[in-house]
Amino acid sequence: MRFDEFQEFRQRQLSASSSLLDAAETNVYRALAPLRPEPPADTRTVYRCDLARAWLRRYELPEEWSRRAMVCRGVRHGLEVVFHRLRAEQARLWLPADVYPVYFELARAAGLAPASYPTLPAPVLPSSPADGRPEYLLLANPSKPLGRYLSDAECAAVVSWLGESPHRRVLIDSVYDLGAPFAAGTRRLLDTGRAILLHSVTKGWLWPRTFGVVLLGPEQSELAEAFRADPPTPAQLRLADRLLTEHGDAPRQVAAELAARADRLFDRLPDEVLGAIPTASRTSPGNYFFPVDIPAETLQREYGVLALPVGVFGESNWSGSILTSLAGTFGPTPAPESAPR
Missing domain, CATH: 3.90.1150 (Aspartate Aminotransferase, domain 1)
Known part of the structure; x- marks a missing residue:
């Protein structure tokens, strides 16, 4: 149904x-x-670089990562940009089958033919061997409708999956993580240097499709240029600034x-x-x-x-x-x- x-x-x-x-x-x-916080009434200029640094500080991430923190209009927008790049790379994409149908809609709209893996009643990672192509695994942490964070053992399994091929990467949708800093499992995956983190103000501030950050890996300059060419509107940047600075709680x-x-x-x-x-x-x-x-x-x-x-x-x-x-x-x-x- x-x-x-x-x-x-x-x-x-x-x-x-x-x-x-x-x-x-x-x-x-x-x-x-x-x-839900009210939007600002002023029309001052807010810069993406300042928002990126504010976001990194809030989540206790290194401020020198600011050139990798791509400001966008939310997780959906972030995935649209990432998926189009994956299509250009002829990458293999794994999506959770039972989390969010929009993942598949976005992937197919970008020209991808995603494979899937189940998360209910517990995540079962893909077991297919690496074939030399770029390969990306999308997971949510915490995951819905599973309703929890990845366990230590599940995070270890993702790290092991990444270790089977230098061409593998993981995409982490962290939109349901309401804490700061991010969950330990998310931070562990970031430490691999092989993760792209997607976050937004959608759940914590109740403003969907407005503002988000995609934290890229160290060697993804092509993706960075794609995000810089497709920014949020000035009004969205002002709203994001107000949410992060005046409504941090x-x-x-x-x-x-x-x-x-x-x-x-x-x-x-x-x-x-x-x-x-x-x-x-x-x-x-x-x-x-x-x-x-x-x-x-x-x-x-x-x-x-x-x-x-x-x-x-x-x-x-x-x-x-x-x-x-x-x-x-x-x-x-x-x-x-x-x-x-």
Whole structure:
């Protein structure tokens, strides 16, 4: 079932049963709208180099990497630029099959024919031998809908995969990482010198398709030129500057609200359902996707819980489903109105 088909199905089910627990909302911007910072009103000039350095400082990365920190309009834009370069290199691309269908749309639009690997119920890296071509593996850390960061063993497996060929690189989508610095696994992969990191203000500041940074490897001058030729607008740069300098605490606030919503979801779930969510997903900071090893049909029929079928995220042979904590029922309780005097 595609995402748009599921949304229609979800609305029909919720309209038909007021007792159904809605654990299938996915729009974080609507759910957390009060936390989104306002855009600036001024029209001053903001320079990309200053934003790159500010971003590096925030995430405790070496400031001398500023020439490798490419300012862009978000992860989607960053992937568009990277994928077109991969097409020119005739590179092989591996995408997670069950994370984000847009990965495949962007890759195919760039003329690539991506291969895939599963992440549910746990990531299984490609095992095909290197063939001498440039080869790139895209992963998300943390990953959704897996709902957690890569484990130490999984990071070690990625490092081993990179070590099998000097032509291999890893692309890290870190958009769901609300912490600073980035997760230890992400930093470990950056230390290999064979990683491209993609990040944006999409989740932490709730501003999609606005501003991001693609941190390139040391020897990718062609990609750097492609990013420099396709910058964000001046208004987007001003917004990014305000988010990084005046609203640096926004990701922490978002993570705290998501943690509170997750607790409210867990309080409403039957014990059997809660117990079927992996501990790593339940305890991952800022997470709002929770895989559960129970089919969506069973959750609705036997427990009165509306979940996302895993097929919404892409192709998967896993029989489980995904719960989210974004529906209004898990939001803050409105303060009572004062009695009239």
